[in-house]
Amino acid sequence: MATIHDVAARAGVSAATVSRVFAGSGVSQDKVRVVLAAAEEMGYTPNRTARALRLQTSTVIALIVVDIENPFFTSLARGVEDVTRAAGYSLVLCNSDDDPVREGSYLDVAVSERMAGVILVPTSDRCDLSRLADRRTAIVTVDRALHSHPVDAVVVDNVAGGRSATARLYERGASRVACITGPRDADTAELRSAGWRQEFRRFSPTADPDAYLEHADYRVDGGRAAMARLLDAAEPPDAVFVANNLMAVGALAELRSRGLAPPSFGMAAYGDLPYMPLGPSGVDVIPMPTRLIGATAATVLLERIKGSADPLRTVVLRNESD
Amino acid sequence: MATIHDVAARAGVSAATVSRVFAGSGVSQDKVRVVLAAAEEMGYTPNRTARALRLQTSTVIALIVVDIENPFFTSLARGVEDVTRAAGYSLVLCNSDDDPVREGSYLDVAVSERMAGVILVPTSDRCDLSRLADRRTAIVTVDRALHSHPVDAVVVDNVAGGRSATARLYERGASRVACITGPRDADTAELRSAGWRQEFRRFSPTADPDAYLEHADYRVDGGRAAMARLLDAAEPPDAVFVANNLMAVGALAELRSRGLAPPSFGMAAYGDLPYMPLGPSGVDVIPMPTRLIGATAATVLLERIKGSADPLRTVVLRNESD
DNA sequence: TCGACCCCCGAAATCGATTTCAGATGCTCC
DNA sequence: GGAGCATCTGAAATCGATTTCGGGGGTCGA
Incomplete structure (x- = not known):
């Protein structure tokens, strides 16, 4: 060479x-x-390695998502890659599987490689960004905000989404809309179910919200099990708002296995169900601007890398159908 | 620091x-x-940068796929990442969108960053790997083999898959099975349709195969248009073998829009349709061991990086249902 | 003619790790 | 006690680019 x-x-x-x-x-x-x-x-x-050593920064960015096989993150990643590539940066893909240990070791690598920045879907609110902060590495969180450590963030309006999904089901004639949301320590789960709760109180004032709220793990099987629990209750709901795409797939499978299906049993899901062209399923979808979320996060990150000293910001994108 | x-x-x-x-x-x-x-x-x-400079090699691997949003490549990428992470390598994600220019610039970056290796889904047979070869960078191609430049490859038995998918449709009672395959310059497209042709000749000896073969672009819309052309023909088929997952989604949409649908109109697809749990579609699927393909490619690559001087090899994985 | 100034350009230091080479130390065994 | 040997350690070169600093040469104005 x-x-x-x-x-x-x-x-x-x-x-x-x-x-x-x-x-x-x-x-x-x-x-x-x-x-x-x-x-x-x-x-x-x-030789970019020599250049990076001299300049103390590389043109590499880490993207840490939960699991690239979840279409939400896939699309997000694509949005990020489009923007970073155009700016001459390379993108390192990391799957945390929601494991804080894995997340931590990826963050260590980011420091060790002197990466220019990190786009992160944090596993929890108490993830340790001090190492990155020491080196003044740019960070943007996506999907989930981080309260313990203030950084730029790009999120959607989860409460509004949960509210509008729920309201739509009531408007279509449901009399009792249940909710399947994510883990208790995921702030998106709390926010989306909060939106649902507001509408539930309004439309079903005599019922106890907690009897119609299920927490699951944002995965297919968890969604299926939660749906089963709801249906097995003494007074089952006649519609359900599911807080993410994978759980919606599971819930749908459970409904079908019992001979129920949308739209007679109402269902609304937060985020696109993957490949809906496969069949009109009768599911009400709150589409998320996934590519845009990724592209926006990348844009914000690149500005920080270029040295922007603007105050920290949280970009709240609206769901497309709100 | x-x-x-x-x-x-x-x-x-x-x-x-x-x-x-x-x-x-x-x-x-x-x-x-x-x-x-x-x-x-x-x-x-x-500091990995300093280390890479001194050692003249990094612990970064590039993965160049067509489009991470295609679930086939998503799953492949996940398989690759699992193996490379376990070995302490980072994975750079690249979407070529089947554009040789984009592919070329990613390969340049791989050289420029002194990456340890490249896993590549080549856009065509004449992609230029000379720069990589000069530096003795390890290369493995996946999904598609490369004849112009001999390198390690991990593929599936496309002919056998095409044959078994087609045969299955005939066994289920189809009398004329058409084929929607990919672009002419994609070797997977040629091989899968070759498998189809063998069975077509056997079961429909009096018909002209070329009248029942459509080339499309491996994308949803292309599959839909090809399906429409087949159905509009003078003697339409009563079943179809579709050579990849996205085109199958498009073909299915076209069928449904005309009130047709599997299994009454037979359909077999090469590769999993994304998220089939959404509904029993009646589509016969030739599942591809996607994660395994990725993991295998990563394993082969890591051996080369470690210095293995074994003769070049092409690993042919069987489709799970053959 | 002389100073002030600007524009180009090269020598050398620098980034942080690895590795060679040679020196120091301690040990064994005769 | 001393030759021979193995083990451990440090100084310095090295990887390839960037950047500071200063020198050389030209232009301009007085």
Whole structure:
């Protein structure tokens, strides 16, 4: 591999001049030409590792999601990659599986590689960002906000989404709308069920909300089990708001296995169900602007990397159908 | 950030000794203890950039897929990431969108970053790997093999899969099975349709295969349009083998829009349809061991990175249901 | 003609780790 | 006690780019 010194020797100039040619400043036209010609002939590609060492920062960004196989995160990742690639950055993909230990080791790698920034779906509110902060590495959280450590965040209006999904089910004639939400320590789960609770109180004032609220784990099987518990109750609901896409898939499977199905049994889901073209399912969907969330997070991150000192901000995107 | 010299100073040894402690060789117990203590106190994290520069190789691997939003590649990526993470490598995600230019610029970055290896879904047979080869960067192709430039590859038996899917449709009573395959320059498209052709000749000896073969672009809309063309023909088929998952989604949508649907109109698809639990669709699926393909490719790549000089190999995985 | 100034350019230091080479130390065995 | 050997340690070179600092040469105005 040709180095900057090889090119310099061939062009009859110093390495400093070659470096300046590529940085684009303060070199006479003559030398620019001869250097570019030499670089071309030798197939010179600057060594980004050396550059990163000298500059103390690389052009690599980490994206830490729960699981890339969840279509929500897939689409998010695509939005992030589109923006970072256009800006000349590489994207490192990390699956935390919601495990704080895994998340921590990915964060360590980000520090160790001197990455320029991190886009993070935090596993919990108490994830340790001190190492990143020491190095002033740019951080943006997505989907979930982080209260313990103030950073930029890009989220959706979960309460509004939960409210509108629930209201829609009541408007379509449901008399009692249950809710399947995520784990107690996930703030999205709490917010979405809070939105549901507001509408439930309004439309079913005599019923006890807690009897119609199930917590599950944001996964298919959890959604299915929660749906089963709701249906087995003494006074089962006639509609359900499910707080994420995977649990909705599970809930739908449970309903179908019992001969129930939307729209006769009402169902609304937070986030697109994957590949709905496969069949009109009668499920009311609160679509999330997933690619946009990713692209926005990447844009905010890149601004921080460029040195923006604006105050921290939380970007709240509206769900497309609110 | 503490450097190796800071730790050395604190421990009262030289940087060389600290380096050896972490490399794990030839240091007395006393010094090992004092060095580890010092490193711990100072929160020392080795700088991977410096390490990569010195060693002329990093612990980063590039994964270049067509589009991470296609569930086939998503699952593949997950398989790759599981294996590379366990081995201490980071994974850079690249979407080529089947564009050779994009692919080329990702390959340039891989060289420029001195990445340890590349796992590639090649956009075409004439993609330029010479730069990688110059640096002896390890390469494995997945899904599609590369004939122009011999490298390790992990693929599935596309002909067998096409054959078994087609045969199954005939066995279920279809009298004429059409085929929607991918672009002409994709070898998977040719192989899968070749499998279909064999069975078509056997079961429909009097019909012209070319009248029942459609080429599309491996995308949803292309599949839908191809299905429409088949149905609008003078003698439409009564079943169809679709060569990838996205086109199957499109074809299914077209069928449903015309009041047709599996299983009365037979359909078999190569590769899992995403989230089939959403409903029994009557589609015959040739499941692909997607995660395993990714994991296998990663394993082969890691062996090459470690220096294996075994002859090149093409791993052919069987489809799960063959 | 001389100073002031600007523009180009190269030598050398720098980033933080690894590794070679050579020196120091301690041990065994005659 | 001393030769021979193994073990441990540190100084210094190295990887390839960037950037500071200063020198050389040209222009301009007085």
